[in-house]
Amino acid sequence: MKGKPLASIVSAGLSKFGKLEGLYAREIFAQAAKEAYERCPNLDPKKDIKALFIGHMGESYEHQGHTGATAADWAGLLHIPATRTEAACSSSGVALRTAIYAIASGLCDVVMAGGVEKMTHRSTPEVTEFLAMASDFPFEQWHGITFPGLFALMATAHMHKYGTTETQLAHIAVKNHYNGSLNPKAHMQKEITLEQALSSRAIAWPLKLYDCSLITDGASCLILTRPEIAKKYTDTPVHIIGSGQASDTIGMYEREDFTSLRAAKLAAKQAYEMAGVKPEDIDVAEVHDCFTIAEIIAYEDLGFCKSGEGGRLAENGETTLKGRIPVNTSGGLKAKGHPVGATGTAQAYEIYLQLTEQADKRQVNGAEIGLTHNVGGSGATATVHIYRRG
Amino acid sequence: MAEQPQAFNIEQFYKSIKQKRLMGGKCLKCGKIHLPPRPLCDNCLSTEFEWIELPKTGELLTYTIIHVAPIQFQNMVPYAVGIIQLENGVKVPGMIKDVPFNKIKIGMPLKIEFEETSQTQKWPQWPRYYFKPV
Numbered sequence: 001m002k003g004k005p006l007a008s009i010v011s012a013g014l015s016k017f018g019k020l021e022g023l024y025a026r027e028i029f030a031q032a033a034k035e036a037y038e039r040c041p042n043l044d045p046k047k048d049i050k051a052l053f054i055g056h057m058g059e060s061y062e063h064q065g066h067t068g069a070t071a072a073d074w075a076g077l078l079h080i081p082a083t084r085t086e087a088a089c090s091s092s093g094v095a096l097r098t099a100i101y102a103i104a105s106g107l108c109d110v111v112m113a114g115g116v117e118k119m120t121h122r123s124t125p126e127v128t129e130f131l132a133m134a135s136d137f138p139f140e141q142w143h144g145i146t147f148p149g150l151f152a153l154m155a156t157a158h159m160h161k162y163g164t165t166e167t168q169l170a171h172i173a174v175k176n177h178y179n180g181s182l183n184p185k186a187h188m189q190k191e192i193t194l195e196q197a198l199s200s201r202a203i204a205w206p207l208k209l210y211d212c213s214l215i216t217d218g219a220s221c222l223i224l225t226r227p228e229i230a231k232k233y234t235d236t237p238v239h240i241i242g243s244g245q246a247s248d249t250i251g252m253y254e255r256e257d258f259t260s261l262r263a264a265k266l267a268a269k270q271a272y273e274m275a276g277v278k279p280e281d282i283d284v285a286e287v288h289d290c291f292t293i294a295e296i297i298a299y300e301d302l303g304f305c306k307s308g309e310g311g312r313l314a315e316n317g318e319t320t321l322k323g324r325i326p327v328n329t330s331g332g333l334k335a336k337g338h339p340v341g342a343t344g345t346a347q348a349y350e351i352y353l354q355l356t357e358q359a360d361k362r363q364v365n366g367a368e369i370g371l372t373h374n375v376g377g378s379g380a381t382a383t384v385h386i387y388r389r390g
Numbered sequence: 391m392a393e394q395p396q397a398f399n400i401e402q403f404y405k406s407i408k409q410k411r412l413m414g415g416k417c418l419k420c421g422k423i424h425l426p427p428r429p430l431c432d433n434c435l436s437t438e439f440e441w442i443e444l445p446k447t448g449e450l451l452t453y454t455i456i457h458v459a460p461i462q463f464q465n466m467v468p469y470a471v472g473i474i475q476l477e478n479g480v481k482v483p484g485m486i487k488d489v490p491f492n493k494i495k496i497g498m499p500l501k502i503e504f505e506e507t508s509q510t511q512k513w514p515q516w517p518r519y520y521f522k523p524v
Binding site for chain 1: 455457
């Protein structure tokens with residue numbers, strides 16, 4: 001049945017995002033879990049939560065794998081089954097999807113889905129190397145193609161095909177930094193100007209420093225229940241009514257089109273159909289702006305505008321807080337920050353706040369339906385979820 | 391002529407690169423050309439292939455100039471990388487050399503050259519090809 005809730009979010013937590021010196025990933029995850037527990041006094045975490053799914057991309061950062069059990073332990077949830085999901089920057093989007101499988105299968109009534117990454121204690125070249133592991137080793141990494149490089153290849157192609165401009169990319173950065181300035185948990189809480197964005201140093205031309213998301217530490221989590229029992233835990237649940245996930249070639253070079261992410265389009269189609277909603281029904285969205293060009297491509301892949309018009313959508317201010325469809329009210333990966341494993345459920349956290357009227361200065365008035373779009377690597381994984389106020 | 395490699399896989403592809411040849415696998419069932427060669431055709435699931443030497447010229451589809459590189463490539467920045475489409479439609483990513491950055495244009499013809507590789511096996515000194523203007 002279209003629009004039938006698959007699972008319901010009854011609580012959510014987010015650590016501070018930023019440079020969290022002296023903390024381990026597991027300790028940051030505990031911060032997010034604590035907030036989720038405190039938001040939901042009717043829940044007895046140790047008794048009620050039956051499984052944990054956690055997104056985490058890189059064991060290289062802390063020389064620590066086995067994140068499922070580690071996170072369950074430090075969130076005070078031993079001895080539940082704890083499973084790590086890894087899909088690069090979509091690791092916790094996939095954790096959310098997996099949690100929905102657990103609920104929808106009938107195996108679990110209440111589960112936690114979350115994500116974590118601790119990155120800032122490593123140097124930029126090290127992080128660049130670790131992130132590149134999300135791309136194809138023998139044909140991309142081998143030839144010195146970095147992660148920003150892959151999105152730069154998309155940007156150059158998009159500019160060539162549609163006339164998208166560096167200024168339009170900069171509009172994304174300015175918007176998301178403004179939104180981040182209103183988010184007390186964002187890594188960067190300061191506005192920037194178009195001139196600053198355009199004059200920043202090149203990372204992978206045409207992408208400059210302000211076109212890139214931040215290297216950030218952070219964690220996020222959601223507590224999900226079967227929709228039928230959600231009201232037992234809260235008067236204001238948020239229902240997940242659509243879920244899509246798709247894959248594509250690990251090597252970006254093998255794809256037919258470099259100006260669109262096929263996995264994201266497929267995931268969006270699944271989610272829209274399941275939810276029985278159209279792009280114009282979405283009141284607020286968190287999309288994967290790992291680079292500014294990625295947000296422009298997301299507008300097009302999600303149907304917020306036609307192919308090739310994403311740059312204009314940004315330039316015309318249609319996705320600002322006061323625009324037709326506010327996107328990345330949290331500040332996005334660009335300003336809130338991008339602790340890669342934590343990003344998917346951090347996006348869901350913002351939509352949870354929006355649909356329960358808790359987004360404070362960033363609140364989109366009367367938002368009823370929200371969407372998250374979370375991309376792994378250069379688009380070999382994408383997850384899209386659609387949410388409705390309960 | 392160099393000895394024909396047998397297994398259809400990535401290692402054999404780079405062994406051919408060391409011999410300055412760009413070799414792909416052609417599926418005997420559906421005709422799809424794979425670069426790199428694969429042991430299982432993703433299109434028709436066949437495991438029967440033949441080796442074909444791929445054309446060494448193509449057209450630039452997109453490119454970027456890398457300024458921040460992973461540790462292994464830091465001493466080379468800034469450098470250009472791009473994706474070319476060979477005359478038979480196969481796409482190949484790689485570095486673009488021997489051309490000023492401001493002369494690189496989408497649609498320009500490029501040809502594949504082979505690097506002289508060092509004896510060490512340490513990445514990134516494995517055999518590599520690159521693109522240069524025709």
